[in-house]
Amino acid sequence: MVNQRLSYDVSGAQKSHWVTRLTGMTKILVLLSLSIIGMVSYDTWYLVALTIFAIIFYQSAHFRWHQVRGLLYAIAAFTALNLALVYVFNPAYGSQIYGTSHVLLGHGFFVLTWEELFYLLNMLLKYVFIVPLILAFLFTTNPSELASGMNRIGFSYKISYAVELSLRYIPDVIRDFKQISLAQQARGLEMSKKAGIWKRLKRSTQILIPLAFSSMNKIEVTTRAMKLRRFGTNKHRTWYMAQKLAKIDYFVLIVTVLLIMIGIGLFWVDGGRFYNPFR
């Protein structure tokens, strides 16, 4: 059921790529700011530009197709389903937004207009523009870097530390989960995939309760260990993985700031969030 291999070590072959050399702080800032501006903007050309910018990062990470294949198929299926839902629920939504109606084909409720197609294209861009960027960062950042970066951009160090802790615990939790699941199977828990929804709920509860207890134990032990090391007594802490910003970080950050400013400027140029080619 859970066979994802999780490793945070950036492989030696990847170290030479520039995306790997970016600091955690740069990566978080780029990811956060681009995903937020991309969420708000509906300017098609701008979203295309963001997509291209993201693909540059993806290129630098030099993925093998088999590394990302499964994920990309899943994203494609998810996006297609969402777009289909958006269309089915209100096929005239595009016309409502852009104020005009150029019929492409069909009639009645499910009439397909150019406006709707254009709106769906924008929606598609919004779903996919950040995917390459996230893939590139996901495979090239280690948790300590991430935590020190989070702290640097203003998250309290306790929250940063909690996030780092969680990334370190994911492999542990997966192992616990497997052990509990095997133990329950040995005691006769039915694990077939065909079982009905109530049976599946019941059996996942039988796994979840031991998992909850083992995690409460873990919380207690770790808390004690951290208290002994006087965690949380001071207002600030230093990070072993603290990194100095290099030239490339400044370069990427400046490009990002420019992109954000263009994105905000476009709200005025377009007279709102939507770029309207029909007017």
Add this chain to the structure above:
Amino acid sequence: MKSSKRTKGLSVEAVVATGVGIAIVFLLKRFLPIPTGVPNTTIDLGEAFIGFLGAVFGPAVGALVAFFAHLFNDLSWGDPWWTWIVADAIFGFLIGFSRNFLKLRTEPLTKKKLIQFNLLQIVANIISWGIIAPLGDILVYSQPAGKVFLQGLMATITDILSIGIVGTLLISAYARTQIQKKRLTKD
């Protein structure tokens, strides 16, 4: 919670609980969704665990765990959907207030408290999935209302089921161990 000399902010226990909680909720959300038979609708056991953590550790841990676990899950699919992430954090925050009346670590659990917990979780679910998440999708992402309210409704129902059944079981199982511990020390 009872360390005498601490600076303001999260306690050490809350930090660790947040860390471990994010890991578990992420795992449950990512790998163990239970299909309901309705396409694209699954029962999310992660929410049940958020409810449990909120009930034990309070609103701050609930909100942080929900926020980051949802964010990581979305990132692992390549697509952060901020309105739903924020809605999840609000849910975690609201359910965290159940700690105040459940008092799992000091007082025995009664039927009345469990009913209160379930009322709170139903209200919190309706607020975050039935109202905040769809409204956010309409305002921020400009999606058609029919679609997002249907998705919100499905999420509300499945989460109420998930927390009502699995979350309640987790809480009562945990409460049993707490009370036994107390008896052992007192006798």
